[in-house]
Amino acid sequence: MPLKPRQRDIPKIPGAVRFYKISAYVTGVMLLLLIFEMLFKYTPLQLEMQLGGQGGFLVPVDSTTGFNLSTAILIAHGWLYVVYLFADFRLWSLMRWPFSRFFLIALGGVVPLLSFFVESHMTKLATRQYDALTAETTPTTEGAPA
Amino acid sequence: MTQTAQRPVLLGVDGDPLPETMWQVARRPRWIALLGLALVVAAIFAWLGHWQIERSVESVQVVNPETETTKVLSSVATPQTPFADSLGAQRVSVTGEFDPDDFAVVGDRVNGGETGYWLIGRFVDDANGASLPVGLGWSATREGAEAAEPSVAATSTVTVEGRYFPSESPTESDFENGAQTVVSVAALINEWPGFDGQVYGGYVVADDAPRSLDAIDSAPPASDVQFNWLNVFYAIEWVVFAGFAVFLWFRLVRDAFEREHEEAEEARAEADARGATQPTRAS
Numbered sequence: 118m119p120l121k122p123r124q125r126d127i128p129k130i131p132g133a134v135r136f137y138k139i140s141a142y143v144t145g146v147m148l149l150l151l152i153f154e155m156l157f158k159y160t161p162l163q164l165e166m167q168l169g170g171q172g173g174f175l176v177p178v179d180s181t182t183g184f185n186l187s188t189a190i191l192i193a194h195g196w197l198y199v200v201y202l203f204a205d206f207r208l209w210s211l212m213r214w215p216f217s218r219f220f221l222i223a224l225g226g227v228v229p230l231l232s233f234f235v236e237s238h239m240t241k242l243a244t245r246q247y248d249a250l251t252a253e254t255t256p257t258t259e260g261a262p263a
Numbered sequence: 264m265t266q267t268a269q270r271p272v273l274l275g276v277d278g279d280p281l282p283e284t285m286w287q288v289a290r291r292p293r294w295i296a297l298l299g300l301a302l303v304v305a306a307i308f309a310w311l312g313h314w315q316i317e318r319s320v321e322s323v324q325v326v327n328p329e330t331e332t333t334k335v336l337s338s339v340a341t342p343q344t345p346f347a348d349s350l351g352a353q354r355v356s357v358t359g360e361f362d363p364d365d366f367a368v369v370g371d372r373v374n375g376g377e378t379g380y381w382l383i384g385r386f387v388d389d390a391n392g393a394s395l396p397v398g399l400g401w402s403a404t405r406e407g408a409e410a411a412e413p414s415v416a417a418t419s420t421v422t423v424e425g426r427y428f429p430s431e432s433p434t435e436s437d438f439e440n441g442a443q444t445v446v447s448v449a450a451l452i453n454e455w456p457g458f459d460g461q462v463y464g465g466y467v468v469a470d471d472a473p474r475s476l477d478a479i480d481s482a483p484p485a486s487d488v489q490f491n492w493l494n495v496f497y498a499i500e501w502v503v504f505a506g507f508a509v510f511l512w513f514r515l516v517r518d519a520f521e522r523e524h525e526e527a528e529e530a531r532a533e534a535d536a537r538g539a540t541q542p543t544r545a546s
Contacts (some may be wrong), residue, residue: 120522171345171464182345182429188493195500202507216515 120213122250130247133208134240137222140197140204141236144226147194152229154187166190201226212243274527281527285520294516301512305505312501319494330354331483333424335390336467342393346429346464352483355467356424359389361397363416365455368408371444374401374480380408382476383446384415385455386423386467394458396451396466397423400476411473425469426481 122130157164157175164175169183176182202223209219218239225235274280282288289298329349336357339350365385372381379401386397399415402408431445443450446466452458468481 120518120525176345182348185348191493192496195496199500199503202504206507206511210514213518216511219511 122212122246126211127247127250129211130243130250133204133211134243134247137204137208138236138240140201141225141232143197144194144201145230145232145236147190147197148226148229148232150190151194154190158187198226208239208243212246281523282520285517288520288523289516294512294519297515298512301508304508308501308505308508312498312505315494315498315501319492319498336395336427336463337388337390337393340427340463340465342388342391342461342463344464350427350465351429352481353427354424355427356422357386357388357390357395357467358420358422359387359395360420361386361415361418362394362455362457365457366409366412366415367396367443367451367454368405369443369446370405371442372401372479374477377403379403380405381446381479382408382411382415382473383451383466385451385458388463389420391461393461393463394452394455395463396446396448397425398446398466398468398479400469400472401479402476408476411475414473414475423467423469424471425467426483427465427467428481429465 154166156162157166158178163178165178165188166174166186167176167183168174168186171182205219205222205226208214209222222235222239225232288294330351330353333354333356336355339353339355340347362385367383369381369383370379372379380403381401382399384397384399386395387393388395400408400411402411428446430448433445433447433450448462448464448466452462468479470478472478
């Protein structure tokens with residue numbers, strides 16, 4: 118029998134869902150950027166992206182003169198995934214979901230495009246569960262003196 | 264009597280006594296096995312982090328010796344092309360002549376902590392006829408830097424050894440003040456009356472200065488930055504992931520412990536409810 122979220126955690130759920138939603142979109146977009154970059158860098162094209170250097174936006178690998186956008190994307194993607202994993206953990210532990218769901222969300226940040234599908238599914242699930250919980254508890258909270 | 268003794272022994276839904284602490288749950292074979300799994304995952308992550316650190320060190324070693332080996336400039340750089348990152352502070356030698364008319368003095372240059380002036384000459388590479396700005400030496404005064412011009416102009420074919428640096432970007436305030444404080448190839452071209460043709464994308468700081476000037480400080484490059492940092496960041500991330508794997512195991516044990524207590528409580532509440540309704544039905 119799955120556990121329900123704790124009473125005191127219920128008000129935190131909408132914030133956790135929003136945090137997860139935003140980081141899922143950011144990670145999803147970064148992952149697509151990363152693939153775009155890999156296509157340029159590790160195929161015979163051998164090109165890197167740069168900002169503000171000589172020779173334009175795309176230049177051969179290791180010949181960047183400006184801000185190396187390719188390396189920046191790699192570093193930013195790595196740390197944004199850490200943020201995504203934290204958002205995943207927060208949502209999963211507040212909702213007290215089974216571990217498989219944590220794993221699926223984490224996987225969503227690694228497999229291209231998967232994050233978008235997982236995100237819409239999980240957000241729907243969490244929102245539905247949250248609505249059910251607040252419907253249960255509303256009478257008592259409304260009955261309390263203001 | 265202590266409270267512990269008074270507390271009734273709680274029974275789980277399966278009839279076994281409930282664990283009193285989560286460590287009793289953690290000691291069950293299932294959770295010890297899962298801890299083993301979490302540690303294996305953490306070890307793999309730590310190994311990946313170690314691998315990234317090794318890679319970051321490797322990429323430094325590959326880049327550094329190259330810059331410390333003196334190379335003929337025309338063999339590593341092509342005139343009229345952008346300056347390649349990998350050539351930063353490369354030791355080069357170049358043979359040719361200084362143009363006797365095309366000198367420039369650039370201010371605001373720090374040498375040994377003191378601000379002064381660089382004398383810059385237009386050097387014509389014999390290999391391809393391309394022009395190359397060469398930082399000849401440093402002087403505390405503008406006059407001092409200018410005074411060294413004739414001795415350099417009098418030389419014929421020479422070989423200059425030094426380090427090759429990328430052209431600096433001109434600043435707007437320099438342009439407005441009419442004073443030059445950066446070594447910009449694009450700005451120098453405009454100041455060389457005799458210039459006509461090709462130019463390198465960087466400039467060379469000469470090792471040896473004319474007698475009246477000080478040699479310009481030029482250090483070997485600090486380790487190659489970008490690739491190094493990427494791998495270091497990845498290594499830190501793997502360490503974070505490794506810690507996370509073990510932390511997740513801890514959370515799952517705690518969840519299992521709480522689940523057993525909550526299930527037992529619910530079962531008892533149900534039993535209580537049944538117990539409360541049965542007598543009323545009987546009466």
